[in-house]
Amino acid sequence: MKKLLVVSILLCHLLHSNPPQNSMTGRSTSYREICKEAALDDCTFQKFRSIKPYFDALECGQGGEFAQYLMENATDQTLSQIGSLRKLDLYGDPVRNEIPNFGLFSGTTLRYIVFADSMKRLFDLPDHCTIVEIGAGFGGQAYVLSHLVPFSRYYVYDLPEAEMLIERMVATLGVPNVRCLDVYAELPLEEVDLFISxxxxxxxxxxxxxxxxxxxxxxxxxxxxxxxxTNVFDHLSLSEWIELFQENGIHPKIHPEPVFTYSGNHLITWDRTKS
Ligand SMILES: C[S@@+](CC[C@H](N)C(=O)[O-])C[C@H]1O[C@@H](n2cnc3c(N)ncnc32)[C@H](O)[C@@H]1O
Structure with a gap:
Protein backbone atom coordinates (compact mmCIF):
# COMPACT_ATOMS: atom_id res chain seq x y z
CA MET A 1 0.00 0.00 0.00
CA LYS A 2 2.80 2.39 1.05
CA LYS A 3 4.75 1.43 -2.10
CA LEU A 4 1.71 2.20 -4.27
CA LEU A 5 1.38 5.63 -2.65
CA VAL A 6 5.06 6.47 -3.30
CA VAL A 7 4.74 5.35 -6.94
CA SER A 8 1.61 7.41 -7.48
CA ILE A 9 3.23 10.51 -5.88
CA LEU A 10 6.25 10.05 -8.15
CA LEU A 11 4.02 9.59 -11.22
CA CYS A 12 2.04 12.67 -10.28
CA HIS A 13 5.26 14.67 -9.90
CA LEU A 14 6.54 13.45 -13.28
CA LEU A 15 3.26 14.30 -15.00
CA HIS A 16 3.14 17.80 -13.49
CA SER A 17 6.83 18.65 -13.42
CA ASN A 18 8.01 21.88 -14.96
CA PRO A 19 9.36 21.87 -18.51
CA PRO A 20 13.15 21.66 -18.81
CA GLN A 21 13.71 25.22 -20.16
CA ASN A 22 16.23 24.03 -22.73
CA SER A 23 17.23 26.68 -25.23
CA MET A 24 20.05 27.59 -27.56
CA THR A 25 21.44 30.38 -25.37
CA GLY A 26 20.55 28.47 -22.21
CA ARG A 27 22.89 25.62 -23.12
CA SER A 28 25.84 28.03 -23.40
CA THR A 29 27.51 28.04 -19.99
CA SER A 30 29.81 30.87 -21.05
CA TYR A 31 26.84 33.07 -22.11
CA ARG A 32 25.16 32.50 -18.75
CA GLU A 33 28.41 33.13 -16.83
CA ILE A 34 28.96 36.45 -18.64
CA CYS A 35 25.41 37.57 -17.84
CA LYS A 36 25.97 36.80 -14.17
CA GLU A 37 29.41 38.39 -14.03
CA ALA A 38 28.19 41.51 -15.83
CA ALA A 39 25.43 41.83 -13.26
CA LEU A 40 27.82 41.50 -10.32
CA ASP A 41 31.11 42.93 -11.51
CA ASP A 42 31.55 46.56 -12.70
CA CYS A 43 34.44 45.75 -15.02
CA THR A 44 32.47 43.02 -16.88
CA PHE A 45 29.39 45.26 -16.97
CA GLN A 46 31.45 47.86 -18.82
CA LYS A 47 32.33 45.41 -21.62
CA PHE A 48 29.91 42.43 -21.68
CA ARG A 49 28.42 43.26 -25.10
CA SER A 50 31.81 42.82 -26.74
CA ILE A 51 32.79 39.57 -24.98
CA LYS A 52 32.66 36.87 -27.65
CA PRO A 53 30.13 34.32 -26.30
CA TYR A 54 27.77 37.19 -25.40
CA PHE A 55 28.36 38.97 -28.70
CA ASP A 56 27.69 35.73 -30.60
CA ALA A 57 24.45 35.09 -28.69
CA LEU A 58 22.94 38.55 -29.01
CA GLU A 59 24.68 41.16 -31.07
CA CYS A 60 24.05 41.59 -34.76
CA GLY A 61 25.62 43.07 -37.91
CA GLN A 62 26.96 46.51 -38.65
CA GLY A 63 23.65 48.36 -38.56
CA GLY A 64 23.62 50.08 -41.95
CA GLU A 65 20.72 47.95 -43.18
CA PHE A 66 18.65 48.80 -40.04
CA ALA A 67 19.40 52.50 -40.48
CA GLN A 68 18.32 52.28 -44.13
CA TYR A 69 15.07 50.57 -43.07
CA LEU A 70 14.41 53.31 -40.51
CA MET A 71 15.07 56.08 -43.03
CA GLU A 72 12.55 54.50 -45.41
CA ASN A 73 9.85 53.33 -42.96
CA ALA A 74 10.06 54.87 -39.51
CA THR A 75 7.61 57.44 -38.21
CA ASP A 76 8.82 61.01 -37.73
CA GLN A 77 8.40 60.51 -33.99
CA THR A 78 10.83 57.56 -34.03
CA LEU A 79 13.32 59.42 -36.23
CA SER A 80 13.23 62.43 -33.92
CA GLN A 81 14.18 60.27 -30.90
CA ILE A 82 17.01 58.28 -32.46
CA GLY A 83 19.75 60.53 -31.08
CA SER A 84 18.63 60.01 -27.47
CA LEU A 85 18.33 56.22 -27.89
CA ARG A 86 22.10 56.08 -28.45
CA LYS A 87 22.36 56.09 -24.63
CA LEU A 88 21.79 52.31 -24.72
CA ASP A 89 25.24 51.89 -26.27
CA LEU A 90 26.97 53.64 -23.34
CA TYR A 91 27.02 50.37 -21.38
CA GLY A 92 28.64 47.03 -22.22
CA ASP A 93 31.02 48.46 -24.84
CA PRO A 94 29.14 47.18 -27.90
CA VAL A 95 30.75 47.20 -31.34
CA ARG A 96 29.64 50.51 -32.87
CA ASN A 97 29.93 51.89 -36.36
CA GLU A 98 29.60 55.36 -37.83
CA ILE A 99 26.26 55.21 -39.67
CA PRO A 100 25.46 57.94 -42.22
CA ASN A 101 22.67 60.25 -40.91
CA PHE A 102 22.64 58.48 -37.53
CA GLY A 103 26.16 58.76 -36.11
CA LEU A 104 27.88 56.15 -33.92
CA PHE A 105 25.54 53.19 -33.21
CA SER A 106 25.58 49.45 -32.58
CA GLY A 107 23.59 47.35 -35.04
CA THR A 108 21.77 45.73 -32.11
CA THR A 109 20.43 49.04 -30.79
CA LEU A 110 19.27 50.00 -34.29
CA ARG A 111 17.58 46.58 -34.54
CA TYR A 112 15.67 47.29 -31.28
CA ILE A 113 14.60 50.66 -32.73
CA VAL A 114 13.42 48.98 -35.97
CA PHE A 115 11.30 46.49 -33.97
CA ALA A 116 9.84 49.12 -31.64
CA ASP A 117 8.95 51.34 -34.59
CA SER A 118 7.40 48.41 -36.44
CA MET A 119 5.30 47.49 -33.36
CA LYS A 120 4.10 51.08 -33.14
CA ARG A 121 3.03 51.09 -36.76
CA LEU A 122 1.44 47.61 -36.69
CA PHE A 123 -0.60 48.00 -33.51
CA ASP A 124 -2.93 50.56 -32.09
CA LEU A 125 -1.57 50.27 -28.55
CA PRO A 126 -3.30 52.01 -25.63
CA ASP A 127 -1.46 54.67 -23.61
CA HIS A 128 0.52 53.09 -20.78
CA CYS A 129 0.08 49.60 -22.18
CA THR A 130 1.12 46.35 -20.51
CA ILE A 131 3.84 44.25 -22.14
CA VAL A 132 5.42 40.85 -21.55
CA GLU A 133 8.69 39.78 -23.18
CA ILE A 134 10.17 36.28 -23.23
CA GLY A 135 13.95 36.32 -23.71
CA ALA A 136 14.84 40.00 -23.27
CA GLY A 137 18.63 39.90 -23.75
CA PHE A 138 20.01 42.75 -21.60
CA GLY A 139 16.74 44.70 -21.66
CA GLY A 140 17.51 46.75 -24.78
CA GLN A 141 14.07 46.29 -26.34
CA ALA A 142 12.42 47.43 -23.09
CA TYR A 143 14.66 50.52 -22.99
CA VAL A 144 13.80 51.53 -26.57
CA LEU A 145 10.08 50.85 -26.06
CA SER A 146 10.05 52.95 -22.89
CA HIS A 147 10.83 55.93 -25.15
CA LEU A 148 8.65 55.04 -28.13
CA VAL A 149 5.72 53.15 -26.55
CA PRO A 150 5.52 54.10 -22.84
CA PHE A 151 4.21 51.21 -20.74
CA SER A 152 2.76 50.83 -17.26
CA ARG A 153 4.07 47.26 -16.79
CA TYR A 154 6.78 45.33 -18.62
CA TYR A 155 7.14 41.73 -17.47
CA VAL A 156 10.21 39.74 -18.46
CA TYR A 157 10.77 35.98 -18.48
CA ASP A 158 14.41 35.04 -18.96
CA LEU A 159 17.09 32.79 -17.50
CA PRO A 160 18.08 33.72 -13.92
CA GLU A 161 21.55 35.00 -14.94
CA ALA A 162 20.10 37.06 -17.82
CA GLU A 163 17.48 38.52 -15.47
CA MET A 164 20.23 39.62 -13.06
CA LEU A 165 21.82 41.53 -15.94
CA ILE A 166 18.49 42.95 -17.15
CA GLU A 167 17.76 44.22 -13.64
CA ARG A 168 21.15 45.96 -13.50
CA MET A 169 20.72 47.42 -16.99
CA VAL A 170 17.20 48.80 -16.45
CA ALA A 171 18.25 50.27 -13.08
CA THR A 172 21.30 51.91 -14.69
CA LEU A 173 19.26 53.31 -17.57
CA GLY A 174 16.32 54.28 -15.36
CA VAL A 175 13.74 52.26 -17.32
CA PRO A 176 10.55 52.36 -15.22
CA ASN A 177 8.00 49.59 -14.57
CA VAL A 178 10.10 46.58 -15.64
CA ARG A 179 9.70 43.43 -13.54
CA CYS A 180 11.56 40.16 -14.08
CA LEU A 181 9.60 37.01 -13.28
CA ASP A 182 10.78 33.50 -12.48
CA VAL A 183 10.63 31.34 -15.63
CA TYR A 184 7.92 29.20 -14.02
CA ALA A 185 5.90 32.05 -12.50
CA GLU A 186 2.36 32.82 -13.59
CA LEU A 187 1.85 36.11 -15.37
CA PRO A 188 0.46 38.49 -12.71
CA LEU A 189 -2.19 39.88 -15.11
CA GLU A 190 -5.15 38.06 -16.69
CA GLU A 191 -4.35 39.75 -20.01
CA VAL A 192 -1.63 41.96 -21.48
CA ASP A 193 -1.69 44.36 -24.40
CA LEU A 194 1.45 43.09 -26.11
CA PHE A 195 3.54 39.91 -26.13
CA ILE A 196 7.10 40.08 -27.49
CA SER A 197 9.63 37.34 -28.09
CA THR A 230 18.38 27.53 -35.70
CA ASN A 231 17.34 25.17 -32.92
CA VAL A 232 19.00 21.83 -32.16
CA PHE A 233 16.22 20.76 -29.76
CA ASP A 234 12.92 19.23 -30.76
CA HIS A 235 10.94 22.42 -31.47
CA LEU A 236 7.89 23.84 -33.22
CA SER A 237 8.33 24.60 -36.91
CA LEU A 238 6.77 27.72 -38.41
CA SER A 239 3.77 25.74 -39.68
CA GLU A 240 3.32 24.08 -36.27
CA TRP A 241 3.34 27.52 -34.62
CA ILE A 242 0.64 28.69 -37.04
CA GLU A 243 -1.45 25.58 -36.27
CA LEU A 244 -1.02 26.11 -32.52
CA PHE A 245 -2.18 29.73 -32.77
CA GLN A 246 -5.18 28.79 -34.88
CA GLU A 247 -6.20 25.96 -32.54
CA ASN A 248 -6.30 28.59 -29.79
CA GLY A 249 -8.44 31.04 -31.73
CA ILE A 250 -5.55 33.35 -32.69
CA HIS A 251 -5.11 34.27 -36.35
CA PRO A 252 -1.44 35.09 -36.84
CA LYS A 253 0.02 37.00 -39.76
CA ILE A 254 3.36 35.91 -41.14
CA HIS A 255 5.66 38.63 -42.46
CA PRO A 256 9.26 38.66 -43.66
CA GLU A 257 11.75 39.89 -41.05
CA PRO A 258 11.62 43.72 -41.13
CA VAL A 259 15.29 43.56 -42.14
CA PHE A 260 16.48 40.23 -43.50
CA THR A 261 19.15 38.71 -41.24
CA TYR A 262 18.96 34.96 -41.87
CA SER A 263 17.11 32.63 -44.19
CA GLY A 264 14.07 30.98 -42.63
CA ASN A 265 13.48 33.90 -40.23
CA HIS A 266 9.94 35.30 -40.11
CA LEU A 267 7.94 37.81 -38.12
CA ILE A 268 4.76 36.37 -36.56
CA THR A 269 2.19 38.91 -35.34
CA TRP A 270 -1.36 38.78 -34.08
CA ASP A 271 -3.93 41.35 -33.06
CA ARG A 272 -7.11 40.09 -31.40
CA THR A 273 -8.47 43.61 -31.09
CA LYS A 274 -8.90 43.65 -34.87
CA SER A 275 -10.49 40.24 -35.44
C1 LIG B 1 19.16 35.21 -29.06
S1 LIG B 1 18.79 35.99 -27.56
C2 LIG B 1 17.63 37.25 -28.09
C3 LIG B 1 17.55 38.37 -27.12
C4 LIG B 1 16.64 39.55 -27.50
N1 LIG B 1 15.26 39.13 -27.66
C5 LIG B 1 17.12 40.24 -28.74
O1 LIG B 1 16.34 40.38 -29.70
O2 LIG B 1 18.29 40.68 -28.76
C6 LIG B 1 17.76 34.79 -26.73
C7 LIG B 1 17.22 35.28 -25.39
O3 LIG B 1 16.41 34.23 -24.85
C8 LIG B 1 16.77 34.03 -23.48
N2 LIG B 1 16.41 32.69 -23.06
C9 LIG B 1 17.07 31.53 -23.24
N3 LIG B 1 16.41 30.51 -22.68
C10 LIG B 1 15.29 31.02 -22.13
C11 LIG B 1 14.19 30.47 -21.40
N4 LIG B 1 14.12 29.17 -21.13
N5 LIG B 1 13.20 31.31 -20.99
C12 LIG B 1 13.25 32.64 -21.26
N6 LIG B 1 14.27 33.21 -21.95
C13 LIG B 1 15.26 32.41 -22.37
C14 LIG B 1 18.26 34.34 -23.48
O4 LIG B 1 18.80 34.55 -22.19
C15 LIG B 1 18.27 35.59 -24.35
O5 LIG B 1 17.88 36.71 -23.59
Whole structure:
Protein backbone atom coordinates (compact mmCIF):
# COMPACT_ATOMS: atom_id res chain seq x y z
CA MET A 1 0.00 0.00 0.00
CA LYS A 2 2.80 2.39 1.05
CA LYS A 3 4.75 1.43 -2.10
CA LEU A 4 1.71 2.20 -4.27
CA LEU A 5 1.38 5.63 -2.65
CA VAL A 6 5.06 6.47 -3.30
CA VAL A 7 4.74 5.35 -6.94
CA SER A 8 1.61 7.41 -7.48
CA ILE A 9 3.23 10.51 -5.88
CA LEU A 10 6.25 10.05 -8.15
CA LEU A 11 4.02 9.59 -11.22
CA CYS A 12 2.04 12.67 -10.28
CA HIS A 13 5.26 14.67 -9.90
CA LEU A 14 6.54 13.45 -13.28
CA LEU A 15 3.26 14.30 -15.00
CA HIS A 16 3.14 17.80 -13.49
CA SER A 17 6.83 18.65 -13.42
CA ASN A 18 8.01 21.88 -14.96
CA PRO A 19 9.36 21.87 -18.51
CA PRO A 20 13.15 21.66 -18.81
CA GLN A 21 13.71 25.22 -20.16
CA ASN A 22 16.23 24.03 -22.73
CA SER A 23 17.23 26.68 -25.23
CA MET A 24 20.05 27.59 -27.56
CA THR A 25 21.44 30.38 -25.37
CA GLY A 26 20.55 28.47 -22.21
CA ARG A 27 22.89 25.62 -23.12
CA SER A 28 25.84 28.03 -23.40
CA THR A 29 27.51 28.04 -19.99
CA SER A 30 29.81 30.87 -21.05
CA TYR A 31 26.84 33.07 -22.11
CA ARG A 32 25.16 32.50 -18.75
CA GLU A 33 28.41 33.13 -16.83
CA ILE A 34 28.96 36.45 -18.64
CA CYS A 35 25.41 37.57 -17.84
CA LYS A 36 25.97 36.80 -14.17
CA GLU A 37 29.41 38.39 -14.03
CA ALA A 38 28.19 41.51 -15.83
CA ALA A 39 25.43 41.83 -13.26
CA LEU A 40 27.82 41.50 -10.32
CA ASP A 41 31.11 42.93 -11.51
CA ASP A 42 31.55 46.56 -12.70
CA CYS A 43 34.44 45.75 -15.02
CA THR A 44 32.47 43.02 -16.88
CA PHE A 45 29.39 45.26 -16.97
CA GLN A 46 31.45 47.86 -18.82
CA LYS A 47 32.33 45.41 -21.62
CA PHE A 48 29.91 42.43 -21.68
CA ARG A 49 28.42 43.26 -25.10
CA SER A 50 31.81 42.82 -26.74
CA ILE A 51 32.79 39.57 -24.98
CA LYS A 52 32.66 36.87 -27.65
CA PRO A 53 30.13 34.32 -26.30
CA TYR A 54 27.77 37.19 -25.40
CA PHE A 55 28.36 38.97 -28.70
CA ASP A 56 27.69 35.73 -30.60
CA ALA A 57 24.45 35.09 -28.69
CA LEU A 58 22.94 38.55 -29.01
CA GLU A 59 24.68 41.16 -31.07
CA CYS A 60 24.05 41.59 -34.76
CA GLY A 61 25.62 43.07 -37.91
CA GLN A 62 26.96 46.51 -38.65
CA GLY A 63 23.65 48.36 -38.56
CA GLY A 64 23.62 50.08 -41.95
CA GLU A 65 20.72 47.95 -43.18
CA PHE A 66 18.65 48.80 -40.04
CA ALA A 67 19.40 52.50 -40.48
CA GLN A 68 18.32 52.28 -44.13
CA TYR A 69 15.07 50.57 -43.07
CA LEU A 70 14.41 53.31 -40.51
CA MET A 71 15.07 56.08 -43.03
CA GLU A 72 12.55 54.50 -45.41
CA ASN A 73 9.85 53.33 -42.96
CA ALA A 74 10.06 54.87 -39.51
CA THR A 75 7.61 57.44 -38.21
CA ASP A 76 8.82 61.01 -37.73
CA GLN A 77 8.40 60.51 -33.99
CA THR A 78 10.83 57.56 -34.03
CA LEU A 79 13.32 59.42 -36.23
CA SER A 80 13.23 62.43 -33.92
CA GLN A 81 14.18 60.27 -30.90
CA ILE A 82 17.01 58.28 -32.46
CA GLY A 83 19.75 60.53 -31.08
CA SER A 84 18.63 60.01 -27.47
CA LEU A 85 18.33 56.22 -27.89
CA ARG A 86 22.10 56.08 -28.45
CA LYS A 87 22.36 56.09 -24.63
CA LEU A 88 21.79 52.31 -24.72
CA ASP A 89 25.24 51.89 -26.27
CA LEU A 90 26.97 53.64 -23.34
CA TYR A 91 27.02 50.37 -21.38
CA GLY A 92 28.64 47.03 -22.22
CA ASP A 93 31.02 48.46 -24.84
CA PRO A 94 29.14 47.18 -27.90
CA VAL A 95 30.75 47.20 -31.34
CA ARG A 96 29.64 50.51 -32.87
CA ASN A 97 29.93 51.89 -36.36
CA GLU A 98 29.60 55.36 -37.83
CA ILE A 99 26.26 55.21 -39.67
CA PRO A 100 25.46 57.94 -42.22
CA ASN A 101 22.67 60.25 -40.91
CA PHE A 102 22.64 58.48 -37.53
CA GLY A 103 26.16 58.76 -36.11
CA LEU A 104 27.88 56.15 -33.92
CA PHE A 105 25.54 53.19 -33.21
CA SER A 106 25.58 49.45 -32.58
CA GLY A 107 23.59 47.35 -35.04
CA THR A 108 21.77 45.73 -32.11
CA THR A 109 20.43 49.04 -30.79
CA LEU A 110 19.27 50.00 -34.29
CA ARG A 111 17.58 46.58 -34.54
CA TYR A 112 15.67 47.29 -31.28
CA ILE A 113 14.60 50.66 -32.73
CA VAL A 114 13.42 48.98 -35.97
CA PHE A 115 11.30 46.49 -33.97
CA ALA A 116 9.84 49.12 -31.64
CA ASP A 117 8.95 51.34 -34.59
CA SER A 118 7.40 48.41 -36.44
CA MET A 119 5.30 47.49 -33.36
CA LYS A 120 4.10 51.08 -33.14
CA ARG A 121 3.03 51.09 -36.76
CA LEU A 122 1.44 47.61 -36.69
CA PHE A 123 -0.60 48.00 -33.51
CA ASP A 124 -2.93 50.56 -32.09
CA LEU A 125 -1.57 50.27 -28.55
CA PRO A 126 -3.30 52.01 -25.63
CA ASP A 127 -1.46 54.67 -23.61
CA HIS A 128 0.52 53.09 -20.78
CA CYS A 129 0.08 49.60 -22.18
CA THR A 130 1.12 46.35 -20.51
CA ILE A 131 3.84 44.25 -22.14
CA VAL A 132 5.42 40.85 -21.55
CA GLU A 133 8.69 39.78 -23.18
CA ILE A 134 10.17 36.28 -23.23
CA GLY A 135 13.95 36.32 -23.71
CA ALA A 136 14.84 40.00 -23.27
CA GLY A 137 18.63 39.90 -23.75
CA PHE A 138 20.01 42.75 -21.60
CA GLY A 139 16.74 44.70 -21.66
CA GLY A 140 17.51 46.75 -24.78
CA GLN A 141 14.07 46.29 -26.34
CA ALA A 142 12.42 47.43 -23.09
CA TYR A 143 14.66 50.52 -22.99
CA VAL A 144 13.80 51.53 -26.57
CA LEU A 145 10.08 50.85 -26.06
CA SER A 146 10.05 52.95 -22.89
CA HIS A 147 10.83 55.93 -25.15
CA LEU A 148 8.65 55.04 -28.13
CA VAL A 149 5.72 53.15 -26.55
CA PRO A 150 5.52 54.10 -22.84
CA PHE A 151 4.21 51.21 -20.74
CA SER A 152 2.76 50.83 -17.26
CA ARG A 153 4.07 47.26 -16.79
CA TYR A 154 6.78 45.33 -18.62
CA TYR A 155 7.14 41.73 -17.47
CA VAL A 156 10.21 39.74 -18.46
CA TYR A 157 10.77 35.98 -18.48
CA ASP A 158 14.41 35.04 -18.96
CA LEU A 159 17.09 32.79 -17.50
CA PRO A 160 18.08 33.72 -13.92
CA GLU A 161 21.55 35.00 -14.94
CA ALA A 162 20.10 37.06 -17.82
CA GLU A 163 17.48 38.52 -15.47
CA MET A 164 20.23 39.62 -13.06
CA LEU A 165 21.82 41.53 -15.94
CA ILE A 166 18.49 42.95 -17.15
CA GLU A 167 17.76 44.22 -13.64
CA ARG A 168 21.15 45.96 -13.50
CA MET A 169 20.72 47.42 -16.99
CA VAL A 170 17.20 48.80 -16.45
CA ALA A 171 18.25 50.27 -13.08
CA THR A 172 21.30 51.91 -14.69
CA LEU A 173 19.26 53.31 -17.57
CA GLY A 174 16.32 54.28 -15.36
CA VAL A 175 13.74 52.26 -17.32
CA PRO A 176 10.55 52.36 -15.22
CA ASN A 177 8.00 49.59 -14.57
CA VAL A 178 10.10 46.58 -15.64
CA ARG A 179 9.70 43.43 -13.54
CA CYS A 180 11.56 40.16 -14.08
CA LEU A 181 9.60 37.01 -13.28
CA ASP A 182 10.78 33.50 -12.48
CA VAL A 183 10.63 31.34 -15.63
CA TYR A 184 7.92 29.20 -14.02
CA ALA A 185 5.90 32.05 -12.50
CA GLU A 186 2.36 32.82 -13.59
CA LEU A 187 1.85 36.11 -15.37
CA PRO A 188 0.46 38.49 -12.71
CA LEU A 189 -2.19 39.88 -15.11
CA GLU A 190 -5.15 38.06 -16.69
CA GLU A 191 -4.35 39.75 -20.01
CA VAL A 192 -1.63 41.96 -21.48
CA ASP A 193 -1.69 44.36 -24.40
CA LEU A 194 1.45 43.09 -26.11
CA PHE A 195 3.54 39.91 -26.13
CA ILE A 196 7.10 40.08 -27.49
CA SER A 197 9.63 37.34 -28.09
CA UNK A 198 12.36 37.98 -30.60
CA UNK A 199 14.70 35.12 -31.50
CA UNK A 200 14.01 33.66 -28.05
CA UNK A 201 10.87 31.50 -27.79
CA UNK A 202 11.75 29.98 -31.17
CA UNK A 203 15.13 28.98 -29.66
CA UNK A 204 13.55 26.98 -26.80
CA UNK A 205 12.69 23.29 -26.85
CA UNK A 206 9.13 22.26 -27.72
CA UNK A 207 7.98 21.53 -24.17
CA UNK A 208 9.15 24.97 -23.02
CA UNK A 209 7.58 26.63 -26.08
CA UNK A 210 4.21 24.97 -25.40
CA UNK A 211 4.39 25.87 -21.72
CA UNK A 212 5.15 29.58 -22.39
CA UNK A 213 2.48 29.61 -25.10
CA UNK A 214 -0.24 28.34 -22.74
CA UNK A 215 0.95 30.24 -19.69
CA UNK A 216 1.85 33.59 -21.30
CA UNK A 217 1.28 34.12 -25.03
CA UNK A 218 -2.43 33.25 -25.03
CA UNK A 219 -3.02 36.03 -22.50
CA UNK A 220 -1.83 38.68 -24.95
CA UNK A 221 -4.17 40.73 -27.13
CA UNK A 222 -1.35 41.39 -29.58
CA UNK A 223 1.88 39.60 -30.33
CA UNK A 224 5.19 40.32 -32.02
CA UNK A 225 7.50 37.35 -32.35
CA UNK A 226 10.61 36.99 -34.46
CA UNK A 227 10.92 33.34 -35.40
CA UNK A 228 14.30 31.80 -36.26
CA UNK A 229 14.89 28.18 -37.06
CA THR A 230 18.38 27.53 -35.70
CA ASN A 231 17.34 25.17 -32.92
CA VAL A 232 19.00 21.83 -32.16
CA PHE A 233 16.22 20.76 -29.76
CA ASP A 234 12.92 19.23 -30.76
CA HIS A 235 10.94 22.42 -31.47
CA LEU A 236 7.89 23.84 -33.22
CA SER A 237 8.33 24.60 -36.91
CA LEU A 238 6.77 27.72 -38.41
CA SER A 239 3.77 25.74 -39.68
CA GLU A 240 3.32 24.08 -36.27
CA TRP A 241 3.34 27.52 -34.62
CA ILE A 242 0.64 28.69 -37.04
CA GLU A 243 -1.45 25.58 -36.27
CA LEU A 244 -1.02 26.11 -32.52
CA PHE A 245 -2.18 29.73 -32.77
CA GLN A 246 -5.18 28.79 -34.88
CA GLU A 247 -6.20 25.96 -32.54
CA ASN A 248 -6.30 28.59 -29.79
CA GLY A 249 -8.44 31.04 -31.73
CA ILE A 250 -5.55 33.35 -32.69
CA HIS A 251 -5.11 34.27 -36.35
CA PRO A 252 -1.44 35.09 -36.84
CA LYS A 253 0.02 37.00 -39.76
CA ILE A 254 3.36 35.91 -41.14
CA HIS A 255 5.66 38.63 -42.46
CA PRO A 256 9.26 38.66 -43.66
CA GLU A 257 11.75 39.89 -41.05
CA PRO A 258 11.62 43.72 -41.13
CA VAL A 259 15.29 43.56 -42.14
CA PHE A 260 16.48 40.23 -43.50
CA THR A 261 19.15 38.71 -41.24
CA TYR A 262 18.96 34.96 -41.87
CA SER A 263 17.11 32.63 -44.19
CA GLY A 264 14.07 30.98 -42.63
CA ASN A 265 13.48 33.90 -40.23
CA HIS A 266 9.94 35.30 -40.11
CA LEU A 267 7.94 37.81 -38.12
CA ILE A 268 4.76 36.37 -36.56
CA THR A 269 2.19 38.91 -35.34
CA TRP A 270 -1.36 38.78 -34.08
CA ASP A 271 -3.93 41.35 -33.06
CA ARG A 272 -7.11 40.09 -31.40
CA THR A 273 -8.47 43.61 -31.09
CA LYS A 274 -8.90 43.65 -34.87
CA SER A 275 -10.49 40.24 -35.44
C1 LIG B 1 19.16 35.21 -29.06
S1 LIG B 1 18.79 35.99 -27.56
C2 LIG B 1 17.63 37.25 -28.09
C3 LIG B 1 17.55 38.37 -27.12
C4 LIG B 1 16.64 39.55 -27.50
N1 LIG B 1 15.26 39.13 -27.66
C5 LIG B 1 17.12 40.24 -28.74
O1 LIG B 1 16.34 40.38 -29.70
O2 LIG B 1 18.29 40.68 -28.76
C6 LIG B 1 17.76 34.79 -26.73
C7 LIG B 1 17.22 35.28 -25.39
O3 LIG B 1 16.41 34.23 -24.85
C8 LIG B 1 16.77 34.03 -23.48
N2 LIG B 1 16.41 32.69 -23.06
C9 LIG B 1 17.07 31.53 -23.24
N3 LIG B 1 16.41 30.51 -22.68
C10 LIG B 1 15.29 31.02 -22.13
C11 LIG B 1 14.19 30.47 -21.40
N4 LIG B 1 14.12 29.17 -21.13
N5 LIG B 1 13.20 31.31 -20.99
C12 LIG B 1 13.25 32.64 -21.26
N6 LIG B 1 14.27 33.21 -21.95
C13 LIG B 1 15.26 32.41 -22.37
C14 LIG B 1 18.26 34.34 -23.48
O4 LIG B 1 18.80 34.55 -22.19
C15 LIG B 1 18.27 35.59 -24.35
O5 LIG B 1 17.88 36.71 -23.59
Missing amino acids: NYALSECDKETQLDYFKRVAVKAKRGYMLFND
